[in-house]
Amino acid sequence: MKLRKITSAAAVVLTLSLAVTACGSSDDDSDGGSGGGGKKITIGIKFDQPGLGLKEPNGSYSGFDVDVAKYVAKQLGYKDNQIEWKETQSADRETSLQRGDVDMIVASYSITDERKEKVDFAGPYLLAHQDLLTRSDDSISKGTDLNGKKLCSVTGSTSAQNVKDDFAPKAQLKQVGTYSECLDGIASGSIDALTTDDSILAGYASQDQYKGKFKLAGLKLSNENYGVGVKKGDTDMVNKINDALKKMVDDGSWEKAVKANFGPANYKNEPAPKIGDVVK
Known part of the structure; x- marks a missing residue:
């Protein structure tokens, strides 16, 4: 009889202990959501774009998008160690927000009418343009100069085809798996130019192994308004x-981040955009 009583009492204690533990676990793992100040916030970034979003070999993260995300998170009440970084590929961005996998996405995410049907955007925080990257001693200075030249971009990108359709119908397109392959081709002379957003090009050109070897043509072939993506309907978070x-623009942190991440490529960035003003 005593054994049964002791066992029953132990069971009660165990049950209460588990309940308390469960409550504690919930608090530790709580997501800040639009209110900020929670225990963690999950932010989607690119892991493979130098100058914008890059996962370093030591596990840290660098780039302009990362600096923007950290600043925003701090203003929402989160410390750096409360940020959970999640790799977000371009094709997965809308789905990741819709599923709630991330609280926001800061990943060279251009604001478009099509995307705004699925997610909401804060910003823009950077106005980029489609451009060309060439060797430092190359004379290419306009789109038509690419006629008869070898133009590189990554497989699945529309940038190179846009150049061929709109400026240089006789350009020779070469599509490869990574931007690094294009850069190596330019360096060796087998490729004449690489095309994508100028911010992405500047990030690659700023890498130590490429410094001084490449230049941006500064053609501004399109307007790319980078925004912070959030779940559709979360107006509070957007605001x-x-x-x-x-605040990041006003206190000088925006300009400091631009110079730190793109400066070595002599990137002639646009001034900080007016928040809420999308340039068509």
Whole structure:
């Protein structure tokens, strides 16, 4: 009889202990959501874009998008160690937000009418343009100069085809798996130019092994308004991120981040965009 009583009592204690533990676990893992100040926030970035979003060999993260994300998170009440970084590929961005895999996405995410049907955007926080990257001693200075030249871009990108359709119908397109392959081709002389967003090009050109070897043509072939993507309907989050972005511009942190991440490529960036003003 005593054994049964002791066992029953132990069971009660164990049950209470588990309940308390469960409550504690919930608090530790709580997501800040649009209110900020929670225990963690999950932010989607690119892991393979130098100058924008790059996972370093030591496990840290660098790039302009990362700096923007950290600043915004801090204004929302999160410390750096409360940020959970999640790799977000271009094709998965809308789905990741819709599923709630991430709280926001800061990943060279251009604001478009099509995307705004699925997600909401804060920003823009950077106005980029499609451009060309060439060797430093190359004379290419306009789109028509690419006629008869070898133009490189990654497989699946529309950038190179846009150049061929709109400026240089006689350009020789070469599609490869990674931007690094294009850069190696330019360096060796087997490729004449690489095309994609100028911010992405500047990030690659700023890498130590490429410094001084390449230049941006500065053609501004398109307008790419980078925004912070959030779940559709989360107006509160959009407003708070916009407030954080305005502060980042006003206190000089935006300009400092641009110079730190793109400066070595002599990237002639646009001035900080007016938050909420998308340039068509």
